[in-house]
Amino acid sequence: MSRQARWLSIGVGLLFMLSIPLWVTSSFYLRLVNLSGITIIAVVGLNFLTGETGQISLGHAGLMGIGAYTAAILETAHHWEFWSGTLAAGVITTAIAIIIGYPTLRLKGHYLAIATLGLGQILWLIFSNWRSATNGFDGIGQIPEPHIFGFSIANDFAFYYLITVFVAAFVYLAIRIKASSFGLAMIAVRDNEMAAEAMGISATTHKVLAFSLSGLYAGVAGSLYAHLFTYISPDAFTLDLSILFFAMLILGGLGSILGSMIAAVFLTLLPEWLRFLDQYYMVLYGAIIILVIVYMPQGIMGVLKNWRRWKLFRATQPSEPLHGG
Amino acid sequence: MEQIVISGLAMGSIYALIALSFVLIYNAVGVVNFATGEIVMLGAFLGTTAITQLQLNPVLAYIAACALMVFFGYSFNLITYYPLRGQSFLPIALSTLAASIIMRNVALIIWGANPLSMRGVLGSGVWHLGTVVIVPQNIVIFIVTLVLLVLQHLFFTHTRWGRMMRAVAQDQDVAKLMGIKVNLMIGLTFAYAGFLGGVAGLLVAPIFFVTTGMGFAVAMKAFTASIVGGFGSIPGAIVGGLFIGLVEILGAAYVSSVYKDAFAFIILILVLLVRPQGFFGEKIAEKA
Numbered sequence: 001m002s003r004q005a006r007w008l009s010i011g012v013g014l015l016f017m018l019s020i021p022l023w024v025t026s027s028f029y030l031r032l033v034n035l036s037g038i039t040i041i042a043v044v045g046l047n048f049l050t051g052e053t054g055q056i057s058l059g060h061a062g063l064m065g066i067g068a069y070t071a072a073i074l075e076t077a078h079h080w081e082f083w084s085g086t087l088a089a090g091v092i093t094t095a096i097a098i099i100i101g102y103p104t105l106r107l108k109g110h111y112l113a114i115a116t117l118g119l120g121q122i123l124w125l126i127f128s129n130w131r132s133a134t135n136g137f138d139g140i141g142q143i144p145e146p147h148i149f150g151f152s153i154a155n156d157f158a159f160y161y162l163i164t165v166f167v168a169a170f171v172y173l174a175i176r177i178k179a180s181s182f183g184l185a186m187i188a189v190r191d192n193e194m195a196a197e198a199m200g201i202s203a204t205t206h207k208v209l210a211f212s213l214s215g216l217y218a219g220v221a222g223s224l225y226a227h228l229f230t231y232i233s234p235d236a237f238t239l240d241l242s243i244l245f246f247a248m249l250i251l252g253g254l255g256s257i258l259g260s261m262i263a264a265v266f267l268t269l270l271p272e273w274l275r276f277l278d279q280y281y282m283v284l285y286g287a288i289i290i291l292v293i294v295y296m297p298q299g300i301m302g303v304l305k306n307w308r309r310w311k312l313f314r315a316t317q318p319s320e321p322l323h324g325g
Numbered sequence: 326m327e328q329i330v331i332s333g334l335a336m337g338s339i340y341a342l343i344a345l346s347f348v349l350i351y352n353a354v355g356v357v358n359f360a361t362g363e364i365v366m367l368g369a370f371l372g373t374t375a376i377t378q379l380q381l382n383p384v385l386a387y388i389a390a391c392a393l394m395v396f397f398g399y400s401f402n403l404i405t406y407y408p409l410r411g412q413s414f415l416p417i418a419l420s421t422l423a424a425s426i427i428m429r430n431v432a433l434i435i436w437g438a439n440p441l442s443m444r445g446v447l448g449s450g451v452w453h454l455g456t457v458v459i460v461p462q463n464i465v466i467f468i469v470t471l472v473l474l475v476l477q478h479l480f481f482t483h484t485r486w487g488r489m490m491r492a493v494a495q496d497q498d499v500a501k502l503m504g505i506k507v508n509l510m511i512g513l514t515f516a517y518a519g520f521l522g523g524v525a526g527l528l529v530a531p532i533f534f535v536t537t538g539m540g541f542a543v544a545m546k547a548f549t550a551s552i553v554g555g556f557g558s559i560p561g562a563i564v565g566g567l568f569i570g571l572v573e574i575l576g577a578a579y580v581s582s583v584y585k586d587a588f589a590f591i592i593l594i595l596v597l598l599v600r601p602q603g604f605f606g607e608k609i610a611e612k613a
Contacts, residue, residue: 056415058422103598110357111556113418114548115597118590121545129583239541243422250419279434286427293416293423294408 021160029272030156031228036268037163038224043248043264044174044257045217050246051255052183053210054190055105056113058242059120063215065127065237067093067222072140072232073133082146082153086223093219094212101211106204120242127234139233143226159228166224170217174257177213186210187255247289253299262300327457329578330571332532335463337570338470339529343547344554344562345477346521352494352557353514354406356417360425362544364401364519367428368394368526369535370436373443383446391523398519402512410511425540432537445531462531469528473521474563490514542586546573549589553596555603564604 024030042064049055057063067089074080074088104115127134134140146153146162153162177183188196189203197203226232248267252259274281296303347361358364371393375386405424409417447461481487492500493510501507525543533539546569554565569589576588596603 050415054415056418103594107597107601110351110414110418111552111597111601113357113359114552115593118545118549118593122587122590125584125587240426243419243426246419247423250416254415279430282430283427283434286423286425286430289423289426290405290420293412293420297412297416 017164018161021157027156030160032269032272034156034159034163034228035225036265037160037167038221038228039245039248039264039268040167040261041170041224042218042221043245043252043260044171045214045221046245047174047214047249047255047257047260048177048186048210048217049207049214050249051260052178052186052190053207055207055210056246057116057211057214058113058239058246059100059116059118059123060214060218060245061237061239061241062120062123063093063097063218064222064225064241065123065232065234066096067219068226068232068237069127069134069140069222070219071223072143072226075144076140076142082144082148082227086220089223090216090219093222094216097212097215097218098208101208101215105207105211117239117242120239124234124238127237134234137234139231140226141231143230143232145230146227153227156228163224163228166220170220171257171261174217178257182206182209190255251289251292251296251299253301256299256301259299259301328459329574331457331459331463333571333574334567335460335466335532335570336529336574337550337567338466339525339543339566340547340550340569341563341566342470342473342521342525342528343544344551344566345559346518346525347547348551348557348559348562349494349514349521350518353490353511354410356406356414356421357548358518359418359421360401360405360428361518361522361547362540362542363425363428363432364394364398364522364540365526365529365543366432366535366537366540367397368523369443369530369533369539370432370441370526371523372527372530373441373535374436377441377443387527390527391520394519394523395516396519398522399512399516401519402515406511406515407508410508429537429540436535436537438537440534440536442534443530460532462528466528469524473524486513545586546570546589549593552593553603555605558603558605561603561605 020033021030024033042060046057046060049057070092071085071089075082075085080088100119104112104119107115128137130136148162151158153159185196185201186206186209188199188201189206193203196206225236229236244267248263249260251267252261252263270285271281274284277284292299298305343361343365346364347358350356350358368390371390372386375381375390376383379386381389401424405420406417409420445462446465450461452459452461481491489500489505490510490513492503492505493507493514497507500510526540529539529543547566550565550569551562552565553568554561554563569592572592573585573588577585580588
């Protein structure tokens with residue numbers, strides 16, 4: 001793509017994004033769009049750990065829950081503001097991710113999967129049973145609406161723009177981090193840990209940092225989630241959500257930020273499109289995941305890449321013979 | 326106290342069987358089967374249907390349920406592992422997770438959301454042995470587990486098929502060079518793992534409520550047990566299972582029953598920090 005074409009497509013994309021609330025008039029669908037935005041933040045965060053550093057986390061819903069509960073408790077019981085509550089959610093989730101990450105990230109693959117699965121479960125137990133703080137299964141309601149520069153973000157229309165700003169900022173940050181030397185070091189750890197260590201890259205440090213970054217994203221996503229729904233309960237942060245995040249990463253194509261964003265939106269909307277299937281939906285959802293892994297091992301981005309290569313191939317085919325490579 | 330220890334060890338035997346189910350698969354193909362809990366659940370539901378709903382002869386019912394689980398284990402391999410063999414850990418982990426979602430929801434559609442209960446082979450009363458009260462199902466659990474472990478040991482060490490399966494677990498390439506049908510052996514390992522999970526489900530059904538969520542709870546403890554015992558180690562899975570069973574029930578009795586499910590994980594974290602290779606295991610921080 002030429003420089004102008006790239007800027008043009010970014011501009012068109014931006015306009016499209018900004019116009020969404022104007023033509024998605026159903027508040028129900030706008031709520032789903034907002035939820036997709038929050039999911040994008042969480043999944044792009046998880047991508048640091050799973051996509052770029054190659055480590056698995058099946059406890060990510062728990063981290064998002066920490067963010068949601070932190071913001072909810074501070075703002076309902078202690079009357080904090082949206083910004084300070086969200087900041088605290090991000091900071092506390094990051095801190096807990098570091099504390100959790102240090103012992104568990106020394107493990108690999110399966111062990112890490114099982115350890116994070118257990119941690120997600122412990123966090124769920126704490127949300128459900130620490131009644132004095134989390135109100136147990138009754139959950140926390142009446143989470144105050146954000147006030148920003150005198151505007152109160154009280155409906156999904158206003159929320160859309162708030163979430164868009166957050167998504168843009170966090171995705172931009174993710175792109176910059178991925179392109180930085182730190183991002184390259186994480187990818188090196190994923191591709192060959194021993195070689196990375198030989199180059200002077202500490203694998204454990206990079207894994208813990210990737211995990212804490214994904215914790216920051218999960219914490220902020222959790223806080224936004226709490227404000228969007230104004231009510232949270234332990235059942236919002238179960239293993240199923242962790243699996244969903246993981247499925248979004250794989251479906252998008254491991255390591256691709258754009259792919260995980262597309263998959264996050266797709267898998268958030270899919271249950272609504274297939275609502276008529278009722279309880280059969282979850283069966284189909286599981287089957288779709290297996291089919292995708294088997295037939296699209298590189299995910300959505302892999303398909304797009306192949307398609308582009310194929311178009312390029314067709315365009316060059318008649319006029320000149322293809323040279324090797 | 327005695328009752329507590331007995332039920333802890335009985336639950337521990339169940340964990341040991343489930344831990345074995347996925348240690349065997351892990352050894353054979355290097356993959357953790359995250360649907361192990363749902364295999365246990367399926368065994369329990371099949372047993373409940375056969376015995377409580379269809380009123381079959383118990384012997385016939387148990388045999389039918391076990392046979393179905395063997396068949397299921399083999400099919401499970403064909404759907405979730407075989408098409409992905411040779412891929413890395415992440416996609417295969419997701420594939421077994423997706424299988425667990427499918428199984429849980431199919432069970433929900435077939436058996437509904439209400440908990441079912443199953444009668445044990447020795448009835449549902451209790452026995453009094455002096456001052457000690459014994460739940461007969463616990464004795465059944467001990468006996469079945471013990472017999473199964475002895476048979477399994479004999480099978481793996483003294484039969485041709487058992488040795489072929491172990492050879493595949495040790496080195497697939499060399500096994501193939503020796504003329505062993507590697508994919509068939511892997512399929513059989515999955516079938517046997519399905520059988521083990523099914524037996525665990527049949528054994529645990531009379532002392533638990535049979536629900537679609539039961540598998541996850543027991544499988545998490547069994548995962549923990551196998552890490553505590555030393556991942557990949559068969560004696561480790563057994564000792565770890567008994568250990569977790571005891572810790573859990575003692576913790577529930579003397580510390581807090583609400584956080585009963587958390588004790589296993591606290592032990593897990595402690596073990597990972599202090600002795601990550603477990604009681605008997607390999608050094609897990611270094612194994613890919």
